[in-house]
Amino acid sequence: MTTDQTPPVAGAKPLRADARRNRARLLEVAEAVFTARGTGASTEEIARHANVGIATVFRHFPTKEALLEAVLVRRLERLAEEGRRLAAETGPTDALFAFFDLVLDQSPVKNAFAAALADAGVDVRAATSEAGRALGQVLTALLDGAQRAGVVRRDLEVPELTAILVGTCRMLEHLDGHPESAKRARAVVRDGLRACTGSVEGPSPHGHSCP
Amino acid sequence: MTTDQTPPVAGAKPLRADARRNRARLLEVAEAVFTARGTGASTEEIARHANVGIATVFRHFPTKEALLEAVLVRRLERLAEEGRRLAAETGPTDALFAFFDLVLDQSPVKNAFAAALADAGVDVRAATSEAGRALGQVLTALLDGAQRAGVVRRDLEVPELTAILVGTCRMLEHLDGHPESAKRARAVVRDGLRACTGSVEGPSPHGHSCP
Amino acid sequence: MTTDQTPPVAGAKPLRADARRNRARLLEVAEAVFTARGTGASTEEIARHANVGIATVFRHFPTKEALLEAVLVRRLERLAEEGRRLAAETGPTDALFAFFDLVLDQSPVKNAFAAALADAGVDVRAATSEAGRALGQVLTALLDGAQRAGVVRRDLEVPELTAILVGTCRMLEHLDGHPESAKRARAVVRDGLRACTGSVEGPSPHGHSCP
Amino acid sequence: MTTDQTPPVAGAKPLRADARRNRARLLEVAEAVFTARGTGASTEEIARHANVGIATVFRHFPTKEALLEAVLVRRLERLAEEGRRLAAETGPTDALFAFFDLVLDQSPVKNAFAAALADAGVDVRAATSEAGRALGQVLTALLDGAQRAGVVRRDLEVPELTAILVGTCRMLEHLDGHPESAKRARAVVRDGLRACTGSVEGPSPHGHSCP
DNA sequence: GATGAATGAGCCTTCATTCAT
DNA sequence: GATGAATGAAGGCTCATTCAT
Structure with missing residues (x-):
């Protein structure tokens, strides 16, 4: 059972190694933060906890809603x-x-x-x-x-x-x-x-x- | 079933007629809005629905939390x-x-x-x-x-x-x-x-x- | 040396007894409050300290600046x-x-x-x-x-x-x-x-x- | 006379060029505005005079008090x-x-x-x-x-x-x-x-x- | 004439999102 | 592809001032 997070959309470019790591870490952190602080937690907080710039969050998930x-x-x-x-x-x-x-x-x-x-x-x-x-x-x-x-x-x-x-x-x-x-x-x-x-x-x- | 809105606090002066009306209307509207839109609904929206200035909301309930x-x-x-x-x-x-x-x-x-x-x-x-x-x-x-x-x-x-x-x-x-x-x-x-x-x-x- | 606060404008109606008392008290209180809390103190605070409705303040002094x-x-x-x-x-x-x-x-x-x-x-x-x-x-x-x-x-x-x-x-x-x-x-x-x-x-x- | 605006905190990352410019301009403008209009001047006014969005002020100084x-x-x-x-x-x-x-x-x-x-x-x-x-x-x-x-x-x-x-x-x-x-x-x-x-x-x- | 409720402009601050580096 | 600075639209709240009682 793969835990592959890459969206199974055909034609999607395979992510660079670090990009895939970032995406995984973001999901992990986002779940933790949203669970602890509620849906109202700010995207910046998530970025910070993931040791990632805010823009990186938005590169992976175009919207906060998409992240949720x-x-x-x-x-x-x-x-x-x-x-x-x-x-x-x-x-x-x-x-x-x-x-x-x-x-x-x-x-x-x-x-x-x-x-x-x-x-x-x-x-x-x-x-x-x-x-x-x-x-x-x-x-x-x-x-x-x-x-x-x-x-x-x-x-x-x-x-x-x-x-x-x-x-x-x-x-x-x-x-x-x-x-x-x-x-x-x-x-x-x-x-x-x-x-x-x-x-x-x-x-x-x-x-x-x-x- | 009394719809008495007067808070049962002993020393509280009875509100003026219009004030009591507004307070009641605000509670009614607030319940509806919070129910429909969630706790995150803005106080301004409630004020608007109640046909009341924003400051009136805060006169009756010093805080959004108090209103909730x-x-x-x-x-x-x-x-x-x-x-x-x-x-x-x-x-x-x-x-x-x-x-x-x-x-x-x-x-x-x-x-x-x-x-x-x-x-x-x-x-x-x-x-x-x-x-x-x-x-x-x-x-x-x-x-x-x-x-x-x-x-x-x-x-x-x-x-x-x-x-x-x-x-x-x-x-x-x-x-x-x-x-x-x-x-x-x-x-x-x-x-x-x-x-x-x-x-x-x-x-x-x-x-x-x-x- | 009278401490008569009535403005010496000719033709000004003599104030009613309570009105004069209120005016005097307001000045007293306002000086105290402004001194203690600074010019930013709210007019409502002054009214409260003077045991007077807010409108009474504005009847006597048409503007906060006028009171100052x-x-x-x-x-x-x-x-x-x-x-x-x-x-x-x-x-x-x-x-x-x-x-x-x-x-x-x-x-x-x-x-x-x-x-x-x-x-x-x-x-x-x-x-x-x-x-x-x-x-x-x-x-x-x-x-x-x-x-x-x-x-x-x-x-x-x-x-x-x-x-x-x-x-x-x-x-x-x-x-x-x-x-x-x-x-x-x-x-x-x-x-x-x-x-x-x-x-x-x-x-x-x-x-x-x-x- | 160094006009070095970098805060002398040890571990603070050096600001990006534009950020440093903005920070310096903000301090300059804030001093001028506060001097001219008093401490009560609004942060928005400062932002406007500095040709900067309001949020930029708060990015650099988390609070109006901090700016002062x-x-x-x-x-x-x-x-x-x-x-x-x-x-x-x-x-x-x-x-x-x-x-x-x-x-x-x-x-x-x-x-x-x-x-x-x-x-x-x-x-x-x-x-x-x-x-x-x-x-x-x-x-x-x-x-x-x-x-x-x-x-x-x-x-x-x-x-x-x-x-x-x-x-x-x-x-x-x-x-x-x-x-x-x-x-x-x-x-x-x-x-x-x-x-x-x-x-x-x-x-x-x-x-x-x-x- | 006194009262206090109502008003709306304005203030500080936050946040999702975009842009230059 | 990553970064973090910049942005502006809200949001909660305050206050001088006006109006109905």
Whole structure:
């Protein structure tokens, strides 16, 4: 699985060695800075942390938004990759939950991931949605496996699975520093995902919908 | 439901009629603008939408942050009030779920509520935390009733309840325009909240934790 | 000697009792505030300290500049008055020096007086220069007396006397908190003023010019 | 007289040619504008006079206060340098008085110098006080030489010397356009500085204190 | 006549982006 | 291809002054 960041556009000149290094370092640093300081962090700060002139940032990413997008894409790609790995290394019974835990435990990225996806939703660039599509395929596989194994309710589909993941990130972000509460909150989501039929019908909340 | 905008500070002189009108309008507009455009929206934009000079905004709220806080407090107060009403008008079996639905259905506020609580967590002003405390009491009552009625798992406490609400807002925000997925996602959370014992122990996701 | 602040313009309506009180209080407060905080102090701050609405300030003084000018005029008038008193109560040998000391010792006003005169120089309003003229007459009398008494060099005239006073204020302001240095600096000026002939000729600083 | 604008900080990279030009021009213009319009002059005005965008000002001086300080430091440094030159080129009998005349004759700087020292007193930044210290050493040398030569009263020390210089600037500023008065006023100060013993004792202004 | 809310011009500062070196 | 200086459009906030109560 190559971590090649060169955009796979045909005809794109291969970058010079230092240029490729700079681009990689920039993405690394940008992710760290945006995660730590929020999307509002200045491009200059990123350039400084990367030991690079400001103009170099703009040579690689013509716009701040483009940089944000590239960071997001990289995240999605990484997640997809880890998802694939889990699907391969773990049985279908556990893989989906393992993936959830993996995402939710990425403490520094928690917030960032949520924010990233949210922004992605707003700003659907082609590239982004391509990376999103790849992640979607992975999630499809994981979900399908779990449902076949009977550990996840059958009425679930991928869109809401993503949303649940995002929402749970937010939820845990909100419980930072309260591990007991976080543990219980995660249990709520986990149990909600488990195999049971429907309950989707009607707002009537009486009685348990998992038979 | 009083729409009384007078701040409940004891020694504060009652505002002049026009001033009170402006203050109210500003809060209204600010909530709308911040909700639509995010926290980064400019104070000038708010002033313009409120048909008011920029200085008027700063007369009422000495700082942009203060304005944000006031908007947030108003939201929390409104929610607390609606929670109280539900607790009074609805049986304990339904009240908590009704409150959830009520919050989650407030389409324009969805995003805003989440952001608000998040910001509140960061910026715990006295006023904010007071309003938050009031809401907390309401949630305590609702949760307690639901647990006594046996419709919500007994191991839940208020902190995670709030977080779950916030996270679910985010989740639905992410599913805007996909009503079917949203319905299913809500079902997941609802079922996760239902009465069952524990499941908090260990990461073992095999088998259902609701006996 | 009345401290009547009513402008002596013929045909001016006599102010209502409270209005006169407000005007007086405003001048008092304005002098204090401008002295303490500098000319940049806001009119609102002055209004607040005077327990008066902001509009009241502008009713009495149509402009911030007008208020500054009024404060300055009051200062000049007060100084002229004290100068007259000294001329009457003290012998010509001491009166001028006593006046100097009196001015220089007005600790809180030191700075203010200098600044005031400077601003006055820039902004020569009719009123200001009238008050300045009155003070000039007093100085003329004091200087004349001292020269006749032979305690001040004969080549001095009023313009430079004023300037020396202003400059000495500044000088002492700069030595605030260093009483020993201030004492010596005042001695320098005092000795420079004493009776001696000329020294005005040429820049040749060799030898003492006081024979 | 080096007009080297490079800050003498060790590890600071040498500025690019155009940057150095702009920095120098900015200092020049800022001194002129602040002198003419007072410290309240807007940074935009300075930028405009320097044919530079506003952001360029803030690139070179991160704060308006920093710009003011830089202007002040430059002044102090220039004065110290000229003082040193005078001490070297002129005999001790004349050097101090020559320095006084030099400062007092710098027409455009007159006011500025006073204001600068005053502000320096208020805002003792490290850099400022360093430049002030350098100037202090020069004054010490000049004063010492003059006292040894017997042309200045022995009881004078540097602090009051500075203050006298500042005050005299103010004095002359006040006599702008009245050269005859200015000449006489300068004579007063000069004679006050001349060799004589004490007179510091007591407020008794009778009789000449120079024996 | 007093009050204080409203106003808009202006100030300092930041930031994404372009240009000369 | 990299660098960092320059740019100007905002943004938050203040203040003298006007207007409605």
